[in-house]
Each structure stands twice: as structure tokens, then as C-alpha cells.
Amino acid sequence: MSNMLHGSTFFCMAISLFGYEAGIFLRKKFKIGIFNPLLVSIIFVIIVLKVTGIDYDTYDKGANVLSYLLTPSTVCLAIPLYQQMNLLKKNLKAIIAGITTGVFASLAGVWVFSMLFHLKKQFYVTLLPKSITTAIGMGISEELGGIVTITVAAIVITGIIGNMFAEGICKLCKIEHPIAKGLAIGTASHAMGTAKAMEIGEIEGAMSSLSIAVAGLMTVVGASIFYHLY
Amino acid sequence: MKFIRQFLIIILISFAGELLHAILPLPVPASIYGLLILLAGLQTKVIPLKAVDEAGGFLIEIMPMLFIPAGVGLMVSWGDLKPVLVPIIVTIVVTTVLVMGVSGRTAQFVLKKEEKKDE
Numbered sequence: 001m002s003n004m005l006h007g008s009t010f011f012c013m014a015i016s017l018f019g020y021e022a023g024i025f026l027r028k029k030f031k032i033g034i035f036n037p038l039l040v041s042i043i044f045v046i047i048v049l050k051v052t053g054i055d056y057d058t059y060d061k062g063a064n065v066l067s068y069l070l071t072p073s074t075v076c077l078a079i080p081l082y083q084q085m086n087l088l089k090k091n092l093k094a095i096i097a098g099i100t101t102g103v104f105a106s107l108a109g110v111w112v113f114s115m116l117f118h119l120k121k122q123f124y125v126t127l128l129p130k131s132i133t134t135a136i137g138m139g140i141s142e143e144l145g146g147i148v149t150i151t152v153a154a155i156v157i158t159g160i161i162g163n164m165f166a167e168g169i170c171k172l173c174k175i176e177h178p179i180a181k182g183l184a185i186g187t188a189s190h191a192m193g194t195a196k197a198m199e200i201g202e203i204e205g206a207m208s209s210l211s212i213a214v215a216g217l218m219t220v221v222g223a224s225i226f227y228h229l230y
Numbered sequence: 231m232k233f234i235r236q237f238l239i240i241i242l243i244s245f246a247g248e249l250l251h252a253i254l255p256l257p258v259p260a261s262i263y264g265l266l267i268l269l270a271g272l273q274t275k276v277i278p279l280k281a282v283d284e285a286g287g288f289l290i291e292i293m294p295m296l297f298i299p300a301g302v303g304l305m306v307s308w309g310d311l312k313p314v315l316v317p318i319i320v321t322i323v324v325t326t327v328l329v330m331g332v333s334g335r336t337a338q339f340v341l342k343k344e345e346k347k348d349e
Contacts, residue, residue, distance in 0.1 A: 016298045038294045042301035049305065056306050059299070066296045072237075072244045073293045075264035076286035082272040082279070094340040102333025109325035117317035127321060131329055134297045139259025149303035150311050154322055156301060161326045169327055175334035177341050184334025188326050191294060211333075213265070220258050 005052050012045075012054070012062030019044030036160050036192060074135035081213045084206050091179055098180065099211055102187035103218045106131040107226045114230065122146060124230050128223045130154040133190040136216035140223050155190065162189020163196045182207025187215045236285035239277065243267050 005011050019041030026035040049059055060067075081088075088095060107128060114124040126146035129137035134155045141151035166185045175181050178201055185193040186208030194212060198205035247264030254263075271277030304311070311318070 016302075017295070020295050020298065038297055038301065041295075041298050042304070045298065045302045046305050049302070056303060059302060063299045063302075067299045069289065069292070070296045071247065071261045071264065072240045073289040073296055074259075074261035075240060075244050075247065075268050076282070076289045078265045078268035078272060079279070079283060079286045079290070081265075081269055085273070091341070093344065094337045097340045098333045098337025101336040102329045105332040106325055106329045109328050110321060113317070113321035113324065117314075117321070119314060119317060123314055123318070127318065130322060131326065134300070135261055135293070136259060138300060139261060143259065147307050147310055149300060149307040150318075152297060152300040153304050153311070154318065156297070157319070157322050158326050161323060162330070165327075166330070169330045170334060173331040173335060175331075175338055177338045179341060180334045180338035183337045184330045187333040188330035217262065217265075220262055224256075 012059045015045050015048045016063050070135050077213050080209050084210050098183040099187050099214050103215050103222050107222050121230050126150045130158050132216040132219045133212050144227050159189050159192025162193030166193055166196045178203040179207050183211050186211025236282050239282055
């Protein structure tokens with residue numbers, strides 16, 4: 001049985017998709033941010049691999065079709081960006097100001113904490129892209145010599161925090177304007193936060209998904225500058 | 231058929247992104263070059279929205295799922311992560327709240343100022 005699983009072409013893909021579906025089911029049922037489908041499937045797959053004794057390389061051979069589609073999928077983020085061009089042009093100043101300060105706060109925050117905790121440079125660059133969408137974040141981490149899997153974990157945890165606490169944080173900081181709310185959520189917690197922003201309202205959702213792309217692009221530039229500061 | 235052509239366009243743009251990544255000495259991922267190429271194409275109407283929207287919509291919808299293998303990779307890097315787990319979690323939690331506050335308050339400040347000017 002175990003041998004059969006190790007040699008299977010589809011087992012690894014099957015458990016990945018099953019874990020994701022299970023996550024969607026759990027989130028619908030319990031409506032709690034911690035049941036994030038991505039998080040649930042990652043934990044589910046790791047448990048299954050540990051139990052069956054399949055190593056990561058074998059798993060990756062079966063499931064890397066998923067990673068393969070990452071670049072084309074990120075390229076397509078241009079589509080919502082294009083569709084929201086009017087909203088973007090109308091509120092250009094606020095958008096640029098909000099996202100730029102947010103991106104700077106993220107990079108500077110990671111910089112300060114890395115110094116406080118005396119983290120190695122490798123961990124510092126690993127954390128730099130933690131607030132942006134995974135596809136771009138992985139790319140930055142790889143370019144700067146970070147540990148990509150930890151970057152992904154940091155991004156996912158950031159997203160879950162955003163998804164769970166976005167409304168509370170906005171209330172606490174007295175952020176009431178729908179455009180400002182959307183920008184804040186998207187800049188701080190990328191696609192997972194955006195899922196929450198879409199629930200709050202249409203403008204919030206549109207602004208949040210816009211922030212994913214813009215903050216991602218700004219972080220590409222910002223991270224390579226902050227790279228030299230540590 | 232439609233799907234194949236849309237997918238072809240997206241893959242070709244991804245390939246162009248890869249080429250730029252290989253040629254230009256900048257720390258920019260191939261996917262970002264591709265994103266900018268597609269955005270420029272859509273803006274200039276060289277690529278009509280209809281030529282990519284369905285395949286593109288599908289790819290965006292499944293995007294969160296595509297990070298599963300990278301996330302599972304944690305089982306390999308767990309050894310590296312374990313000794314710095316607490317500092318990393320603290321950094322993540324505090325900076326996430328910080329970014330949301332700073333970004334939202336700044337945007338709100340500018341929006342209110344603009345609205346006052348309009349009145």
C-alpha cells in the first residue's frame with residue numbers, strides 16, 4: 001500500500017486538493033478566519049505525508065503543477081488592476097499615500113524587530129515581503145536569498161491575522177472611510193485580507209485587491225533598498 | 231478553443247516575463263514583469279480584455295491553492311524556523327497591525343483633505 005502511494009502520480013495532488021476543499025467546508029461551517037483553506041490544506045498534507053512516510057521531494061513531484069501555474073496566475077492580477085483603473089485614477093493621491101506609507105511601515109517594522117531580536121540577515125530578508133501576495137513575496141525572498149518556505153508561512157500567518165482581525169483593527173484605529181479601509185486591509189494582508197474586505201463592501205474589496213498589486217510592486221523596489229540597510 | 235488561445239496568451243506573457251528576468255539585472259520576479267506587460271497590453275488595447283478574461287479569471291480564482299506546495303515545504307525548513315519562531319511570530323503580528331493602521335489613517339487623512347477642498 002505504502003509503496004503504491006509513493007509511486008502514485010495523483011495521490012499528492014489529490015490530498016492537496018482534498019485538504020483545500022476541506023478548508024472551504026470548515027470555513028463555511030464555522031465562519032472563523034483560522035479555517036483558512038490554504039492553511040488547512042498545508043497542515044492536512046503535512047500530516048498525511050508524515051503518516052504515510054512520503055518525503056517532500058516525492059510530494060513535490062506530484063503536486064508541482066500547482067507551483068507551475070503560480071507565475072501565469074500572478075500575471076493575471078493585471079486584469080482586476082486594469083478593471084479598477086477608473087477608481088484608481090480618481091483617488092490616486094490617497095491610494096499612493098496610503099499604500100506607500102503602509103509598505104514603508106511594513107519594511108521598517110520588520111527592520112526594527114529583526115534588530116531587536118538580533119535575527120540573522122537571512123531571516124530578515126525572509127520576513128521583508130511578509131505583507132504582500134505570496135507569488136510576489138516568494139519571488140522577492142528568493143531574489144534576496146531568504147528562506148522561501150518560511151516567507152510563505154509568514155505571509156499566510158499575516159493573511160490569517162488580517163482576515164480575522166481586519167474589522168477590529170480598523171475600528172481601533174478609527175479607519176472609517178471605505179476606500180481607506182480597503183487600502184489598509186489589502187496593503188497589510190494581501191489576498192486573504194481582501195477576502196474579508198470583499199465581505200465588508202464592494203469599494204473596500206476593490207480597493208483591497210488594488211492594494212495587493214500596487215503594494216506588491218512597491219515592495220519589490222522597497223525590499224531591495226531595505227536589503228542593504230541590515 | 232477560446233480557453234486554449236487565452237491560456238496561450240497568458241503563457242506567452244509569462245515567458246516574456248521570464249526572458250526579461252533573465253536579461254535585466256534587477257531583483258524583480260518574472261511574474262511581475264509579466265503583470266506589467268499584460269497591464270500595458272490591456273491599457274493600450276493591444277490585448278483586449280476579452281482575449282484573456284476567462285482563463286485569467288480562472289487562474290486568479292485558483293491562486294490561493296497554488297501556494298500549497300510552497301507551504302508544505304515548511305516541513306523541510308521547520309528545523310531552521312524552530313529556533314526563531316517566537317521573534318518571527320511577534321514581528322508578524324505587530325507589523326500587520328502597524329501596517330493596517332498607518333496605511334488606513336494616511337489614506338483617510340488625504341481623502342478627507344481632498345473632500346474638504348471639493349466643498
